[in-house]
Amino acid sequence: MVSSYGCDFMNSEHVAGNDKGKIMLYALSTCIWCKKTRELLQSSAVAFDYIYVDLLKGEDRVQAIDEIKKYNPGTSFPTLVIDGKAIVGFREKEIKEALG
């Protein structure tokens, strides 16, 4: 289920599923709202990538934070980017709508 994938990051993990556009989840491994977001994506059976920013070190972490800032200047988690549009926080309804 998880494998490295040529997304924005060498570090992101890919989850296979139905193609609903480019979906990237920036998350923290300790955050329960991030976990809920990931579970929602998984149960929706969409293809997505995710990255646990707290597990990144050095340059990788800096790069990830820069990337998140483009969508969410406050760099809070989870930040879910669907086709260039960000949903910040576990907003179940919005996420479901965005996934169609």
Place this chain on the structure above:
Amino acid sequence: MENDYPEPSPEEIDRLYSRLEKEARQGGYNLNSDGEFARGLVKGLLVNERRYGYQACPCRLAADDKIADLDIICPCYYRDADVTEFGACYCALYVSKAVLKGEQKLGSILERRPPKEERQKLQPQPEPQSKSLLSASVAEPRAGPGTLKLSVPVWRCLVCGYLCGRDGPPEICPICKAGKERFERFI
């Protein structure tokens, strides 16, 4: 992306959960009654303690620098305001009475912590000896000695607002258990 720490054991999680639960009750706070949810966050606190040496908020990215993260050591400086406004702290480890009783529903909570750049502007310059309390909001007492005649200074807990008059802040806050480095000189 490999976990860089040994997983906390279920016993450790239970122990911290029980302690926080008891302390919350004593201080007039409530833990989220969804035990599995709360335990997940407690596990995050233990993981962060291993990683950073302090229990940084599980739902925020810690800087691995205790001074920079003083505001997000659990319980964070933002808990009380969020519980009042949204019925829960940012992570929803702590909830309001109304949420506990099921009278208020939990929604997504906006991040109250200012972005890094703003926090740096708010950080006071370190001061010599005991006045250096690294408070994120107030470096100088709010009222000068000319305004009030006090035999001892007044210290304020930056987490819960507890006030006490004594020579220095207490080792830990009797209400919310914040350490003395998270007190500011109030008067």
